[in-house]
Amino acid sequence: MAKINHYKTAILALLLIGWILALFIESSQPPLKILEEIKGLDKVAHFLAFTFLGLLICALSFKLHPKPKIQLFSLPLFIVIVIGIIEESYQMLIPGRASELLDLLADTCGALFAIFIANRIAYIMHTKNLMRLE
Numbered sequence: 001m002a003k004i005n006h007y008k009t010a011i012l013a014l015l016l017i018g019w020i021l022a023l024f025i026e027s028s029q030p031p032l033k034i035l036e037e038i039k040g041l042d043k044v045a046h047f048l049a050f051t052f053l054g055l056l057i058c059a060l061s062f063k064l065h066p067k068p069k070i071q072l073f074s075l076p077l078f079i080v081i082v083i084g085i086i087e088e089s090y091q092m093l094i095p096g097r098a099s100e101l102l103d104l105l106a107d108t109c110g111a112l113f114a115i116f117i118a119n120r121i122a123y124i125m126h127t128k129n130l131m132r133l134e
Helices: 008-027 031-038 041-064 075-091 102-134
Strands: none
Touching: 008 041, 008 075, 031 041, 041 075, 041 102, 075 102
């Protein structure tokens, strides 16, 4: 079993917490004008924000439990979806904000994309390590 680098794990955890806080701070503000002016840009923003969230969770998952890949239907996906549900529910309480099921769908797609990217990166890194050993 690989040794866990606690410093890197702590940094990842802090980045993850910071990103979640940033998502909720942004949700507490009125939406940016550009998101209302360009149709669909709001969904792209959700997708990208939750892709980054998913990547942070996947990276932390790889650090805490080294494994060759993350299953598609896994704890990282579940965590991102729960955060998306909480964020959308929170937005219902904020004047000028609205909660949309399509936003949650964009969040979920971002999480799935993050798992795909994380697994590709893990595969590439694993392949490079095998080539070094030869």
